[in-house]
Amino acid sequence: xxxxxxxxxxxxxxxxxxxxxxxxxxxxxxxxxxxxxxxxxxxxxxxxxxxxxxxxxxxxxxxxxxxxxxxxxxxxxxxxxxxxxxxxxxxxxxxxxxxxxxxxxxxxxxxxxxxxxxxxxxxxxxxxxxxxxxxxxxxxxxxxxxxxxxxxxxxxxxxxxxxxxxxxxxxxxxxxxxxxxxxxxxxxxxxxxxxxxxxxxxxxxxxxxxxxxxxxxxxxxxxxxxxxxxxxxxxxxxxxxxxxxxxxxxxxxxxxxxxxxxxxxxxxxxxxxxxxxxxxxxxxxxxxxxxxxxxxxxxxxxxxxxxxxxxxxxxxxxxxxxxxxxxxxxxxxxxxxxxxxxxxxxx
Numbered sequence: 001x002x003x004x005x006x007x008x009x010x011x012x013x014x015x016x017x018x019x020x021x022x023x024x025x026x027x028x029x030x031x032x033x034x035x036x037x038x039x040x041x042x043x044x045x046x047x048x049x050x051x052x053x054x055x056x057x058x059x060x061x062x063x064x065x066x067x068x069x070x071x072x073x074x075x076x077x078x079x080x081x082x083x084x085x086x087x088x089x090x091x092x093x094x095x096x097x098x099x100x101x102x103x104x105x106x107x108x109x110x111x112x113x114x115x116x117x118x119x120x121x122x123x124x125x126x127x128x129x130x131x132x133x134x135x136x137x138x139x140x141x142x143x144x145x146x147x148x149x150x151x152x153x154x155x156x157x158x159x160x161x162x163x164x165x166x167x168x169x170x171x172x173x174x175x176x177x178x179x180x181x182x183x184x185x186x187x188x189x190x191x192x193x194x195x196x197x198x199x200x201x202x203x204x205x206x207x208x209x210x211x212x213x214x215x216x217x218x219x220x221x222x223x224x225x226x227x228x229x230x231x232x233x234x235x236x237x238x239x240x241x242x243x244x245x246x247x248x249x250x251x252x253x254x255x256x257x258x259x260x261x262x263x264x265x266x267x268x269x270x271x272x273x274x275x276x277x278x279x280x281x282x283x284x285x286x287x288x289x290x291x292x293x294x295x296x297x298x299x300x301x302x303x304x305x306x307x308x309x310x311x312x313x314x315x316x317x318x319x320x321x322x323x324x325x326x327x328x329x330x331x332x333x334x335x336x337x338x339x340x341x342x343x344x345x346x347x
Contacts, residue, residue: 168318
């Protein structure tokens with residue numbers, strides 16, 4: 001009787017991918033605070049901080065310093081931590097994961113981190129709002145990229161069973177479309193937050209109008225993806241959770257979007273007959289305004305992250321060949337042994 005000597009895939013690539021995602025989310029949050037408080041130039045030099053090495057800047061000055069310095073330098077420290085974790089991820093994947101595409105994917109994450117760091121530095125050195133806009137768009141893109149790595153390095157990926165159904169193919173396409181719309185919405189939100197102060201009011205109104213249209217489209221796509229779960233076979237595991245989470249996050253995003261508009265631009269004029277609207281006073285850069293606005297930005301990145309997780313899982317279930325769903329093995333001999341064992345069992 002032939003047996004297969006299989007080695008359990010190392011959990012460290014997945015652990016590092018998850019750790020990287022967990023660090024990137026607060027990095028996006030703090031980056032949103034930097035934009036909200038217009039603190040991008042709180043530290044005028046780069047890559048150092050007021051002449052110090054980034055990691056050797058006196059923590060007393062940072063902690064007890066002005067708020068804009070605190071969030072800007074904290075943003076840089078989180079970025080450095082993200083870079084170190086990206087290097088560790090590449091090193092571990094090269095050591096324990098034999099899949100070439102995962103090796104290239106982990107290297108791609110490191111390239112994105114380096115690009116984002118360069119954009120952040122260019123934003124400081126050149127003091128350009130356009131670079132700040134690009135910087136604000138690459139951050140969520142990197143976060144979404146990590147969602148794919150988290151799925152690809154997970155145990156779920158190794159044990160997923162391929163299902164050949166036309167409904168599944170349609171579902172995978174819908175999931176990818178959802179991820180695309182979510183990123184377009186993030187881009188429009190970043191455009192709203194980085195509209196040049198000297199631009200015509202019509203530009204802001206056009207960006208806001210497009211943001212609202214795409215918000216409606218995103219809500220429709222989230223609802224559709226969740227509703228289409230009922231058309232999938234019961235063996236399609238791992239999709240219900242992300243779909244329901246995306247729906248809940250979308251409902252929260254709508255509430256945060258309305259709250260952000262009120263916090264920044266007051267209630268609509270037609271509500272001025274009511275006391276709560278007439279007496280409302282906008283407090284620019286207040287704690288409440290900054291938290292609501294930044295939560296809206298960060299929650300949008302979460303929607304994108306969950307959408308990519310859903311898209312990768314759906315693609316794994318419905319578009320990947322059966323042979324690709326075999327567990328990872330340490331050597332080519334182990335793969336051959338597993339194949340022989342499978343043929344023998346089928347016979």
